[in-house]
Amino acid sequence: MSTLNVWVLSADTQSERRIDPHISVEQLKNKLELITGVPVANQAISILNSLEDRTLVVALNDDARPLGYYGLRDWHVLKVEDTNPSTSFTGQLTDVSQTEKFELSEEQYASRTDTVLAYKQRNKVGRFAPKSEADEAPVEDVKIPVGSRCEIESNEPGLSKRGTVRFVGPTQFGTGGGVWVGVEYDEPMGKNDGSVNGVRYFTCLPNYGAFVRPAKVVVGDFPVLDLEDEEEI
Template sequence: MSSIVKVIVVSPDTRSERRFDLHITVEQLKAKLELITGIPVQNQTISIEDSDGRTLGQLSDDTKQLGYYGLLNFQILKVINFTCHLIQVIDTNPSTSFTGQLSDVSQVEKFELSEEAYAQRTDTVLAYKQRHKMGRFAPPSDSPAPVPKVDISIGARCEVESAEEGLHKRGTVRFVGPTKFSATGIWVGVEYDEPIGRNDGSVQGEQYFTCRPNYGVFVRPDRLKVGDFPVEEIDFDDEEM
């Protein structure tokens, strides 16, 4: 049985697929995760989640090996940075202090202007929009705005640009066109070869294409290249983490 486990590392600023040896300790894992997430070792709290986001446990003992926690392929290691502490100050006698007085505007005299008086002014936002024919004052358009043509075919192999050096985010084009989650422009839906995406081909309840969870992503056309990109298994060398 292989001692290498493939997991998804998630932190407030990162999400990536990584490989770790089950024989390393939690302390050694934290040292590697500091280079990935930027969270100092002493501030890390690591939990194990399944693909549905359910918490299965925490890596609470730095001396234990990963194998002790039964870590499985494609489970999620969620790394949280605990550096912020809350100091709550309670006023036990508000009647003798200024508590709330700095934020209570109920006693401030307010300037009020009727809609008719506001409409007659020439120095308002409303007047500016009327002069420049903006918003609801814009003339009606006889034809909808043209949709730019994108020369990307459904089923084409592609590679999405990545900020992480050495990571090839390859997949297959599954959707090209406008979407409901964006008012302008064309989006390309990609099914990744590996579970490094953000969705299953749907966004905000609208299904644009179908794939497994965390295999789908939507990107602008200028963020990907279409070409002969064969399937390539992501392989991270421990020495480079």
Template sequence: MSSTVHVFVVSPDTRSERRFELHTSVGQLKNKLELFTGIPVHNQQILLLNNEEDANPVNVLNDDSRPLGFYSVRDWQVLKVVDTNPSVSFTGQLTDTSQVEKFEISEEAYAQRQDTVLAYKQRHKIGRFAEKDQPEQHASPEISIPVGSRCEVETTEEGFHKRGTVRFVGLTKFGTGEGIWVGIEYDEPIGKNDGSVQGERYFTCKPNYGVFVRPDRVRVGDYPVEEINFDDDEEI
């Protein structure tokens, strides 16, 4: 009898096919699920379904000490990961802009404000406000991160490499203040978006493969594709 099981894992922002050891405990499973669903361990509720359309779960994996085999998990069943506190992890909200309240301001009121990009350019004589006998100044420094290059994103987790391909370098409409953002398509579904944020598209990739980070977190180099293994490494 096989000691592993193939299942579909679904969450508000992800859907993937995974393989787990049947002796893996529910507590260990939650640690693995957090890496690609983004839902913190203590906010996870795992439902076992026969298929994604089932309204009623076959079982609820609610005992962290029990192994998957205890719940009779079979190949190609569905582990549905429910976020019990989405206000903390923001699951389902990054791709849903329907509830975002739009901020609108008249051109006259905008021109009177002193905390805007327009006011900054006026004070520092940038762009169309530059003095005619001086070359135009640039607000953003030049970034040596070519689009299309392989890269690795800085992470605090030891041994965990976030690798991918640079797809965008430039200014965006999101974020506070001015500055360059680097858009990356990860090799694995550990990102936050599909290359678009708040309805604005900067590049295109599969859902949860895209991410935007500051340039100082990106290292460009000849980084090969390194598959992330979410399975239990123990052998018996």
């Protein structure tokens, strides 16, 4: 037996290596410093059964012993822990929990001039490209008055989504063209505030707005539901 195939695992690395079982733990630590970035003095090494079964086999607690003394075999895992990560920054390269995220609202994104959206608008690319009359799909005649009360077909049995029609017409989102109906729900059951991809079609509170196809809209006398209207459970 000349060399063994093992896994080396640390806070920042995971790699497959070939190791001579006759070298000492101290010699191993010198090699692992180059692989894991953990200083020799900080290393606490243990053998795990495998990557799938990370049961502890033994800790390498005697630097003078050869690896073969600890029963190291093929596809064991050499787990390297840093006993003083504050001096070597171990784990900090992969820890993003303290990283402040940069986020933009749809309105802020739409107002910027250095985005993909702005580039497409300036250069009339994609959905912003001019369309000839031949390319224009005929707009279907939808008799759903803006401002009318409505109820929306739901995929959940027994769930009623009531609201007010705020928009009827074609949009810049979706595939296949056609007419969409923008609805302001009575409750926060929607997905937007009346705008999609930086384009505003109507205005309502966040999560109160939604766009649905006309076939799912029933217009009628649908008053706002109160708790008293619900059946007792």
